[in-house]
Amino acid sequence: MKNVLWTRPTESTTRSLELMKLQEARELRHFSKSVIEVLYNRGLKTVEAIEDFFDNDPSKVHSPLLMTDMQKAVDIIKDAIEKKLKLVIYGDYDCDGASATAIGMLGLRKAGANVEYFINNRFEHGYGLNVKGMDDLLKEYPDVDLILTVDNGIVAYEGIDYAVSKGVRVVVTDHHDPHPTGKMPNAEAIVNPKRPGDAYPFKGICGATVIYKFMQALYYEMDLDMDEVEDLVDIVGMATIGDVMPLLDENRIFVKQALKRVKMGTRPAFAKLVEKTNVTTIDEETFGFKFVPMVNAPSRLLGDIDLAVDLFLTEDEAEMEGLVDELIRLNEERKEITARQEEIAMAMIEKMGEQSVYVLYNPEFHEGIVGLIAGRIKEKFYRPAIVLTEHHGIAKGSGRSIExxxxxxxxxxxxxxxxxxxxxxxxxxxxxxIKKVDELRERIIATAESILSEDDLTPKIVIDAMVNASDLTIDYIDELDTLRPFGQAFPKPVLKLQDFKGKNVLYMGKEKNHLKVSGYGKVSLVMFSYAEDFKKQGEPNTVEAIGYPALNVYRGDVSVQFMVQENHIRPAS
Structure with missing residues (x-):
């Protein structure tokens, strides 16, 4: 792991004055100064903005009808339902696409539609509504009258033209960027908040949210029970986390509502996931680190994500249990493959030596895993990474990059x-x-070296606020929890624990690679996997560390543990 530079937000007179004003504001007196600093760092620079941030009124979400073509799409689908036309939802093979497909199926079935779904196989069809996918859809559903896309379609020009040539009508719902020219596909209606000129005020929603909004508008138009749509928000929340959408604006409301429903156990599919994964704490990390990887696993390994969709559609408990078991099994297999192939990638990098961009090609890499490997390389070496494998005689893969x-x-x-x-x-x-992999490597490295400075290639951690052990109380952790959910565009606070004086040092785990340093109060410092780094520093008595506090309950005794982020601990300066 590269050395990481610890930094603070750039100081200025304006920042100091604005922050002081907030920290002294009567309306915010119930917040600690460090929490107000975190909120300021997230762009909330007035009392009004902070108060609005904590206002989670569901009625504050935006009207679906602000999206271009929303009413047109509603009219088309309503007419199709009333005429008993055959609808097919055309989804995508990631968590957002599977979630959007499930929302579309559940919502339309409740509305009385004759509806089925089709999702491309990642390896056979590739992404989006395309000719090959359309041919296979027609084989499965030869009586299809109308296709409703979810989480894809905005640039599916050829596929939609082909569908239309076969006499199939198309309505698009999507959230991806349109073509830079603004060109739209030949669909009867196109619902996407990112369309040029679209009036929808928040562009950061996922595909599942777009179809959820569509269901709200459809149910209102058809005078159906709106509670049936609101019940789908738990799936929306998972998709929002899974597609790494910004946790701002209405997305925060959706995720909070979703977590509330999952905790209540209102949807049997989520209840079964909680039961089978032995989850004890349900928060946004439950979605991000538990459920989303499981939903994505069948697509990554098999190319086909129908297992995950069917989990949310079935009402049969035995089938549901079997589907969850299979998702768990596939995700464990995915983890094993990722670990093995990450070792191969690291061995290749060791032979290559340090480079501005790592471009790796190996036909042994699994096509569904290359993006994960590229992400691991980027995180470990803080370099852009492209990982390629062989697919039908060509090199195919994914890249991940740094700021x-x-x-x-x-x-x-x-x-x-x-x-x-x-x-x-x-x-x-x-x-x-495949013959051009070496050429691409040389050219992409040259491109990077013309852009990136040494400073750009130095990983940095920006510290939100400084805390002492005395600050880390149960009440303080509860206060931090009011800022959740954390994620894209609203990350977990990065706190620097200053001058922590250790009393006892304990090395934990089978390999003794975990560390616990007990302090002189009810606060201890815990670091996983990097205990050797602490030893190399001479086991200093007083340290500073970067991380986040958590509660530890043992035999009824509650204490605070400061969880060190990776290996970010050093002797106090």
Whole structure:
């Protein structure tokens, strides 16, 4: 792991004055100064903004009808339901796509629709409504009258033209970026908050949220029970976390409502997931680190995500239990494959030596895992990474990038070396001739070296606030918890524990690679996997560390543990 620079937000007179004003505000006196500093760092710089942040009134979400073509799409689907036309939802093979498909199926079935679903196989069809996928859909549902896309379709020009040529009507719901030219596909209605000129005020919603909004508008139009739609918000919350959407605006409301419902056990599928995974704490990390990887596992390994969709559609408890068991099994297999292939990748990097961008090709890599491996490389070495495998005679893979290097722009600059590509600043997918892998490596490294400075290649942790052991009380942790959910655009606070004086040191675990340092009060410091780093520092008596506090309950005794982030501990300065 590269050395990480500990930094603080840039100080200025304006920042100091604004922060002091907030910390002294009568309306915010129930907050500690460090929590107010966290909120300020997240862009909440007035009393009004902070008060609004904590207002989780569900009625404050935006009207679905602000989206272009929403009413048109509702009219088309309502007419199709009333005429008993055959509808097919065309979904996508990730958590958001599976969630959106489940929401569409559940909502439309309750509305009386004759509806089925189809999702591409990741390995056979590739992404989005396309010709091959359409041919297979027609084989499965030859009587289809109308396709409703979820989480895809905004750039599916060829696939939608092909569907129309076969006499199938298409309505698109999506949340991905349209083509830069603004070109729209040949669909009867296109619902996407990112359409040019669209009036929907918050663009950061996922595909599941778009179809959820559509269901709200459809049920209102058809004078159906709106509670049936509201019950779907738990799936929306999981998809929001799974698709790494910004936890701002109405997304915060959806995720909070979702977690509340999962805790209540209102949906049998989530209740079974909680039971089978032995989850004890249900929060946004339950979605992000437990359920979402399980939902994604069948697609990553088999190419087909129908197992996950069916989990949310079935009402048969035995089938539900079997589906959860299979998702758990596949996710465990996915973890094992990832670990083995990560070892292969690390061995390749060791032979390559340090580079500005790591481009790895190995036909042994699993096509559904390459993005995960690229992410691990990026995290470990703080370098952009592209990981490629062989697919039908060509190199195909995924990339992940660091701040300051827009990886999709870099691919645009080297497009003539590629067969196809797509993505955004932080992640991309691509295909190319295997013979051109070395050329791509050389060219993408040259592109990076023309853009990235040594400072850009230095990983940094920006510390939100400084705390002492005396600050870390149960009440303080409860206060921090009011800021949840944490995630994209609203990350977990990064706290620096200052001058922590240790009394006892305990090395834990079979390999003794975990560390617990007990202090002189009810606060201890815990670090997983990096105990050796502490030993190399000479086991200092007084340390400073970066992390986040948590409660530990043992035999009825409640204490506070400061959980060190990775290996970020050092002698106090």
């Amino acid at each position: 300051g290097f827009h990886i999709n722009d870099a691919l645009h600059a080297n497009a003539d070396a590629l067969i196809g590509f797509g993505g955004h600043a932080g992640a991309c997918g691509m295909s190319l001739d």
